Amino acid sequence: MVVEKHLNKVILASDVYAICFQHALTTEKQEIMGLLIGEIDEEQCISRISGCMILHRSDKQPDRVEISPEQLCGASMYAEKLANTLNRPMRVVGWYHSHPHITVWPSHVDIGTQTTYQMMDPLFVGLIFSVYQSDSRARSNQVQLTCFQASTHEGSKLERREVPLFIETSPFQSYNLDGIANLPKILIQEEVESHSISDNETSDPIARLHNDAFKTLALVHIVSKVSRPMCDDLVQRLNATKLRIKELERIKAQLLMGRN
Template sequence: MSLKEVNCGSNALFVIGAHALSTEDEEVMGLLLGKLDYDKRNGIAERANIFKVLPLSRTDKRADRVEVDSSQLAIASEEAEADGLTVVGWYHSHPHITAAPSHVDAQTQGQYQALDSGFVGLICAAFQGDRHDLPPSLKVIAFQSDDTTNQPGGIFSASSSNANSQRGSEEPPSYNDLISTTRGATTIRRLWRSREIPLNLTGDFHQSTSSSSSLKALAKLQDALLQEETQSFSFYVNDITFSATSSRIFCNAVFQQSLALLTVDSLTPLLHVAAAKLIAAKKRVQDLKSKRDSLLLLLRQQQQTVSEHKE
């Protein structure tokens, strides 16, 4: 059984979009924090509510895949528990390709669901239009995976990879698309097929979905990106082949350039967003003050009317 729908708070979705737009050359990844709603009749998760996201720093950066340190998953669980939430899913980006899950995405999602049937995946397709489009285009979908191993013809029933989907061709899955387990002398190959789940954009009703929480998540995004650059710099500068002074100078120059680009491409736009949120908050304060004054005036008028009737 799979989820019937996914609800995602607007601030959480904003952070996902900001993370996806932080790089157009490699995929990014993060975790979804929230709560699951269960069917009271059978106890099966039927709805995932996403209140907060946690961007993760990558240990391997590629255009078609992403890897993270498993220690970050434990930290995410602790952070979720502190907010009264749980880790309900994961998200990653598809730069310059469609949001359709690949075979690897379906397999990864299936492995997660083997541990928790309510676990959900989000894919944010970024930079789908022209490189110079402002603002850059984004599309987000939610999906889960169905085990089609025992279905008739199931071994060839998986949807094609992103590259194949864009060519409009149908090809059988490769070895990497299958999960193999051995039971005695029998080998069972599991085949997972992705299925899109309805995704709803909702208001931010949980305490962890406030604007301040969203800005904190964006700040953590900067920390994750900085950590990636620092780890790459440390790896190369400590390599024995880069022991020469000229090589170290070159590595330092590249590292400083990366930090400058990080500031310009990511941090500066976020500062603009923070300023816009501050303006919106001030406007809301003014609107609330005006509403308060109107209510106080109405209250005084009613009190005066009551006093006149008593006289």
């Protein structure tokens, strides 16, 4: 049974939003997943998400994701390490995953998963990024984001409860920068492992050659569609930051001249 205590608001740091969004866009064939790190205001029931942990998928599925107890434990250890670094309480406060080519609304499986998490922590939250939804009228791909918890309706039926979500502008924190920099490495590891399983299941050299070719294509896709754009984006962010620093230095110099 879902505990009645629920979130009133979620504040998501913009750099975490960027990481989750970038992760969701890495594939339009399977769902991706990760865990959210942050702080909880227990009195006001407000969740502030300031970090995340991208998870490695051992089994890539087009319509569902599974987070293992080992991954939850690893995320908890990461949160403790982050708490020591930032000198403030941090914990696993939620999860996120993608819905490629389908609606942003959580499925009954998603709501069931969310219910399980809320049994452990009633303020646990779920984020879903819907990507690669085509809009024929606008001739574009739509991206949607929902923030939800599970709740009971009429005493027994489980349903989605929308949670107000606010994205807070913030600079890229170093620990989140490390996370997004590791994204290509995680994707490459997933591809290598999935093709290794295929190779172990066949002794046909032609089949192995076929698998190697597709593995190479997948790795090239990661470099061209993920690593390269991420590098270009980070370079643009760096250049924008340098320009901002110069502008602030100019303003500072003017203020000092005015004081004198």
